[in-house]
Amino acid sequence: MAKLIDGKRISAEIKDELKREVAEWKEKGKEAALAVIQVGNDPASSVYVRNKKRACEYIGIGSLNYELPEETTEAELLDLIAELNAKKEVSGILVQLPLPKHMDEDKVIRAIDPAKDVDGFHPQNVGALVIGQKGFVSCTPAGIIELLKRNDIEIDGKHCVVVGRSNIVGKPMALLMLRENATVTVTHSHTTNLKEICKQADILIVAIGKNQFITADYVKEGAVVIDVGIHRDENNKLSGDVKFDEVEPLASAITPVPGGVGPMTIAMLMNNCVETMRYTI
Numbered sequence: 001m002a003k004l005i006d007g008k009r010i011s012a013e014i015k016d017e018l019k020r021e022v023a024e025w026k027e028k029g030k031e032a033a034l035a036v037i038q039v040g041n042d043p044a045s046s047v048y049v050r051n052k053k054r055a056c057e058y059i060g061i062g063s064l065n066y067e068l069p070e071e072t073t074e075a076e077l078l079d080l081i082a083e084l085n086a087k088k089e090v091s092g093i094l095v096q097l098p099l100p101k102h103m104d105e106d107k108v109i110r111a112i113d114p115a116k117d118v119d120g121f122h123p124q125n126v127g128a129l130v131i132g133q134k135g136f137v138s139c140t141p142a143g144i145i146e147l148l149k150r151n152d153i154e155i156d157g158k159h160c161v162v163v164g165r166s167n168i169v170g171k172p173m174a175l176l177m178l179r180e181n182a183t184v185t186v187t188h189s190h191t192t193n194l195k196e197i198c199k200q201a202d203i204l205i206v207a208i209g210k211n212q213f214i215t216a217d218y219v220k221e222g223a224v225v226i227d228v229g230i231h232r233d234e235n236n237k238l239s240g241d242v243k244f245d246e247v248e249p250l251a252s253a254i255t256p257v258p259g260g261v262g263p264m265t266i267a268m269l270m271n272n273c274v275e276t277m278r279y280t281i
């Protein structure tokens with residue numbers, strides 16, 4: 001019977017810890033505000049943007065929302081980012097991904113001041129993660145580390161298999177597990193013997209964006225299974241990249257979708273926003 005890793009509860013605990021910390025910083029005259037830019041009106045993005053706004057309000061920091069039409073030009077977006085970079089009262093800037101096809105995501109991310117890049121996507125912050133220096137760490141992988149630690153799940157020396165190598169999840173996840181002294185195997189769409197590799201994992205982290213792809217035959221008895229995937233069916237029911245009902249009886253611990261990794265992404269984004277209060281002179 002797998003232990004259910006309750007991301008909803010842990011993210012609420014973290015937000016309460018941050019709420020108390022923000023109150024202390026504000027007494028010392030420090031402020032923080034997160035600027036969230038959304039281009040177009042992708043429904044899932046709107047849900048996440050709304051969750052981020054609510055979280056800012058809950059912990060007591062400012063939130064500025066910019067909802068730009070789909071046809072906004074890249075130049076207009078870059079101008080807005082330059083404006084926000086220059087605004088002292090804006091301590092964090094987040095451009096909700098994905099962007100419309102006519103924009104170059106990498107170019108847009110590079111335009112954000114690394115000191116305000118609370119997503120941790122800027123090459124300077126990713127570079128710092130690679131070489132083990134201080135910088136913003138991307139929220140979803142950071143949230144997964146927090147889930148493991150707050151559930152007393154041993155990482156040091158364990159074999160962690162990451163399925164997926166995206167810039168916002170897979171790659172930073174592998175680097176963070178390395179930093180925690182796991183032995184890390186990163187798999188992707190060119191991996192030939194994926195099932196055999198996944199079955200070696202003590203900790204299996206799945207971020208492939210394929211609905212319920214990971215079935216019981218990919219999982220070693222007693223493994224910890226972390227499901228990053230998010231899929232909505234026609235009745236808006238959520239599921240992950242893991243076939244939960246099949247895998248749960250095998251796993252020693254598992255994250256549900258919803259209520260697992262998702263809420264942690266928001267909680268860790270808030271932590272990155274409060275980080276700007278800890279380090280502003």
Ligand SMILES: NC(=O)C1=CN([C@@H]2O[C@H](COP(=O)(O)OP(=O)(O)OC[C@H]3O[C@@H](n4cnc5c(N)ncnc54)[C@H](OP(=O)(O)O)[C@@H]3O)[C@@H](O)[C@H]2O)C=CC1
Pocket residue numbers: 140163164165166167168169170187188189190191194207208209210228229230231261262263265
């Ligand atoms: N809960 C949360 O907070 C978040 C959830 N998500 C969700 O996580 C999932 C992954 O997102 P994201 O990382 O952006 O995904 P991407 O689509 O950017 O990347 C998917 C990765 O999975 C790999 N992959 C795809 N198919 C296979 C396969 N059959 N076998 C092995 N590897 C495969 C791809 O390989 P290759 O590199 O070779 O193409 C790629 O590296 C999505 O469902 C997304 O919605 C994302 C961000 C945050």
Ligand SMILES: Nc1nc(=O)c2c([nH]1)NC[C@@H]1CN(c3ccc(C(=O)N[C@@H](CCC(=O)O)C(=O)O)cc3)C=[N+]21
Pocket residue numbers: 047048051094095096097098119139230257258259260261262263265266
């Ligand atoms: N610049 C940028 N930063 C991101 O961090 C970013 C992004 N773009 N683009 C999309 C992904 C996805 N993402 C999620 C955030 C919260 C939930 C979340 O709160 N999920 C809840 C369910 C929420 C719902 O009801 O859908 C859960 O899984 O329990 C999920 C996914 C952040 N992302």
Ligand SMILES: [Mg+2]
Pocket residue numbers: 166167168
């Ligand atoms: Mg992606």
